[in-house]
Amino acid sequence: MTALLEVSHLKTSFVTDEGEITIVNDVSFSVHAARTLAIVGESGCGKSVTALSIMGLLAKPSGRIQQGSICFEGQELVGAPERVLQDLRGNGMSMIFQEPMTSLNPSYTVGEQIIEGLVKHRKLSRTQAREKAIEILRKVRIPSPEQRLDEFPHKLSGGMRQRVMIAMALVCEPRVLIADEPTTALDVTIQAQILELMRTLQQETGTAIVLITHDLGVVAEVADEVIVMYAGRVVERAPVQTLFDMPQHPYTIGLLGAIPRLDLEQTRLVSIEGQVPSPAQPLAGCSFAPRCPFVQPACLNQVPELHEVGDAHFSACLRAPLAADELLIGNVVGANA
Secondary structure, eight states, X not given: OOOSEEEEEEEEEEEETTEEEEEEEEEEEEEOTTOEEEEEOOTTSSHHHHHHHHHXXXXXXXXXXXXXXXXXXXEEOTTOOHHHHHHHBTTTEEEEOSOHHHHSOTTSOHHHHHHHHHHHHHOOOHHHHHHHHHHHHHHTTOSSHHHHTTSOGGGSOHHHHHHXXXXXXXXXXXXXXXXXXTTTTSOHHHHHHHHHHHHHHHHHHOOEEEEEOSOHHHHHHHOSEEEEEETTEEEEEEEHHHHHHSOOSHHHHHHHHTSOOTTSOOSSOOOOOSOOOOTTSOXXXXXXXXXXXXXXXXXXXXXXXXXXXXXXXXXXXXXXXOOGGGGOHHHHHTTTO
């Protein structure tokens, strides 16, 4: 089956006062129609920069794709003319941005911003586009959509602005939807409704979804495949059930160990000690080595490559596959408990 979106060996960097810094380093994945790929990891691991690279929205002139390939339905997007990307954005591919207040234009009403895409990509009249905009606002559970359509973003709450962003991304029924923390500003009830709306769109149109999130509960509920990113690299990739049942990278195990458990007596929440290393000062070996409970001398000098440790299961750890007793989350985070 041909992938709708295929990213191969993507390397993205930014020019700063400290020189050119690589933020995304050799990232590869593919997404097929009607499938959901989740990208997880701590803040600063390169998830959002990966999404912006795909959409061609890197800050210019500082941001650039150093190498790699991004193919949408067989069409190469790296180096493509801006007019090609403009025709694609909001139509073939859409993105739900993480910060709705900075992504919505404060000078235009909510309706004008939704209608613009419908007029451009679907060639609807403004009257038809307005009706379609009201319909999508109703679907994302915005009350009184006829009234809200004519309001400016600053008059809406944070959660409502987020739902407007989701409406803008979904209104043209894209074939690939990149959702960067789409439910962060929403309460649990609305979050469930939005996830159900995304699932319905996927079932009706075959949309491929790339979901960027910190919420492993959402990942378990909606994803088909998961990639775990750390310090700009993919450190583990697996089908969702395999990842939860048999995580093979120490970082993944630590993330799963940080989930609150109702079936265990915990005096305090578990955490992974330390911080993500600065991309301005890359380590000679494994970037997770300073925080890893399994670290060995070789880890300090050798950058581990992704290798297969099971059926469709890949890990970038020199010691993978880990022994059965090492897979116990308590062994990894016991020092923090």
